Amino acid sequence: MKVLLAVPPGIEKLELYKVLGLRAPPLGLAWIAAVLEQGGHDVKIVDSPTLGLDMASFMNEVKTWHPDVVGLTAMTPTIYKAYDAVKAIKEYDADLPVIMGGPHSTFMYEESLGSGVDVVVRGEGELTTLELINAIERNGLDPAALKKVEGIAFMDGGKPVMTRDRPIVRNLDDLPPPARHLLPMDRYTLFGKPIRIIHAMASRGCPYGCSFCSTSYFWGRMIRYRSAKNVVDELEDAMARYKTNVIAFTDDEFTLGRKFVNEFLREIDERGLDISFSCGSRVDTIDKEMMLALQRRGCSALYFGVESGSQESINRIGKRITLDRAVKVFQWAKEVKISHVGSFVVGFPWETVDDMKNTVKFAIKLKPTYAQFTVATPYPGTPLYAEAEGEGLIEDRNWEHYTTLTAVMRGYRFTKEQAQKALQWAYIRYYARLGFLLSEMLHGRLSTIVTAIRNALVPWFNEQLLHREPPQ
Numbered sequence: 100m101k102v103l104l105a106v107p108p109g110i111e112k113l114e115l116y117k118v119l120g121l122r123a124p125p126l127g128l129a130w131i132a133a134v135l136e137q138g139g140h141d142v143k144i145v146d147s148p149t150l151g152l153d154m155a156s157f158m159n160e161v162k163t164w165h166p167d168v169v170g171l172t173a174m175t176p177t178i179y180k181a182y183d184a185v186k187a188i189k190e191y192d193a194d195l196p197v198i199m200g201g202p203h204s205t206f207m208y209e210e211s212l213g214s215g216v217d218v219v220v221r222g223e224g225e226l227t228t229l230e231l232i233n234a235i236e237r238n239g240l241d242p243a244a245l246k247k248v249e250g251i252a253f254m255d256g257g258k259p260v261m262t263r264d265r266p267i268v269r270n271l272d273d274l275p276p277p278a279r280h281l282l283p284m285d286r287y288t289l290f291g292k293p294i295r296i297i298h299a300m301a302s303r304g305c306p307y308g309c310s311f312c313s314t315s316y317f318w319g320r321m322i323r324y325r326s327a328k329n330v331v332d333e334l335e336d337a338m339a340r341y342k343t344n345v346i347a348f349t350d351d352e353f354t355l356g357r358k359f360v361n362e363f364l365r366e367i368d369e370r371g372l373d374i375s376f377s378c379g380s381r382v383d384t385i386d387k388e389m390m391l392a393l394q395r396r397g398c399s400a401l402y403f404g405v406e407s408g409s410q411e412s413i414n415r416i417g418k419r420i421t422l423d424r425a426v427k428v429f430q431w432a433k434e435v436k437i438s439h440v441g442s443f444v445v446g447f448p449w450e451t452v453d454d455m456k457n458t459v460k461f462a463i464k465l466k467p468t469y470a471q472f473t474v475a476t477p478y479p480g481t482p483l484y485a486e487a488e489g490e491g492l493i494e495d496r497n498w499e500h501y502t503t504l505t506a507v508m509r510g511y512r513f514t515k516e517q518a519q520k521a522l523q524w525a526y527i528r529y530y531a532r533l534g535f536l537l538s539e540m541l542h543g544r545l546s547t548i549v550t551a552i553r554n555a556l557v558p559w560f561n562e563q564l565l566h567r568e569p570p571q
């Protein structure tokens with residue numbers, strides 16, 4: 100079968116994509132493509148925003164390549180663009196099967212099916228997509244055949260049908276490496292500048308199930324690590340192919356598996372690899388010793404989700420870390436001289452405006468190299484969504500606004516507008532500090548960060564510079 104897998108066109112204009120000028124490869128599609136190729140199918144990936152394709156050029160790709168199936172991926176804020184693509188494909192050829200995957204479709208499969216999608220791939224996509232494509236090859240979209248495929252949803256006689264959940268891939272080493280050869284590897288950017296980076300993922304799943312995060316609900320609560328050998332084999336091959344040693348691990352919690360981290364570092368040592376990498380961590384799964392070991396093997400940046408300056412909020416979201424530990428770990432990062440990003444969320448439903456201000460003050464106390472602030476966003480599939488929906492807190496149902504930079508819900512004690520204002524104030528308060536600006540100037544990074552902040556806070560940045568009062 101000829102299978103065209105695509106990121107829909109038009110999403111580069113969304114706020115989400117303007118932030119940090121970031122264009123990252125669709126690793127999930129590349130992994131599915133690899134499994135389909137291994138299964139004997141002919142696959143093409145069209146990463147529309149990275150290639151700068153509008154809908155007409157995207158449809159041109161579809162018309163000239165003549166796929167037997169088109170597969171689209173989307174997240175919540177990009178879902179309408181994916182539905183636009185479905186409409187365009189169906190107008191061109193109503194019989195061309197269109198399938199869709201990703202977290203939004205997984206949890207809102209009825210909505211996706213209502214947009215004209217023939218089949219939704221729910222959850223982990225590789226094995227389900229392969230089995231689905233094989234089923235379509237043999238029987239088209241015959242409902243009786245589709246019912247045998249685990250992990251999908253489709254319409255049968257005007258009614259949505261959800262098949263049994265597919266068990267997770269227990270041994271991730273069984274999957275082939277992502278098909279990077281199908282991606283425009285030279286076109287990815289950071290801060291709007293082209294950069295050759297190998298994005299990689301060493302694990303899937305998370306045991307914590309924080310109420311605002313979909314990771315545990317999409318990938319499962321059991322964290323699964325690939326073997327260190329399998330990961331480093333992939334990196335070595337990709338580094339040689341794409342002539343770069345810069346690696347970004349997209350795992351949420353890379354350091355959660357100490358055994359994996361030790362083996363990974365040993366592999367790097369034994370192979371004498373010179374790499375520069377960044378990864379996500381938790382303040383309770385790293386110590387100074389591990390930090391030093393990571394730094395010596397090329398770790399240049401660590402990303403920590405601290406989330407809040409209120410221990411009560413941290414407890415309520417289920418993060419299971421302490422503020423004291425965060426203070427200690429951020430101090431170690433400074434001593435070890437490793438760049439560290441702290442991520443903070445304002446606007447959990449139970450918070451007050453003062454709680455949000457305290458979160459910003461806590462960020463300033465921790466003084467990470469960079470602080471990322473977002474506003475609590477009720478993504479479908481998460482407990483936060485269930486609470487916000489159940490309590491009638493959601494005020495904005497336009498999925499394009501679900502970027503974590505736009506407030507879409509009110510709290511029990513704050514309005515949607517107050518949450519929005521708190522987010523803007525957080526950025527101004529953190530980044531307009533004299534000490535921060537001087538340090539950036541000394542490191543020659545000022546223009547980069549100013550561009551990033553400006554992009555992140557369009558269109559309210561200028562207004563806020565004129566009105567720097569704290570949120571009320």
Ligand code: SF4
Pocket residue numbers: 305306307308309312313314315351352404418
């Ligand atoms: S925020 Fe981090 S710790 Fe919490 S569920 Fe998501 S990935 Fe896991």
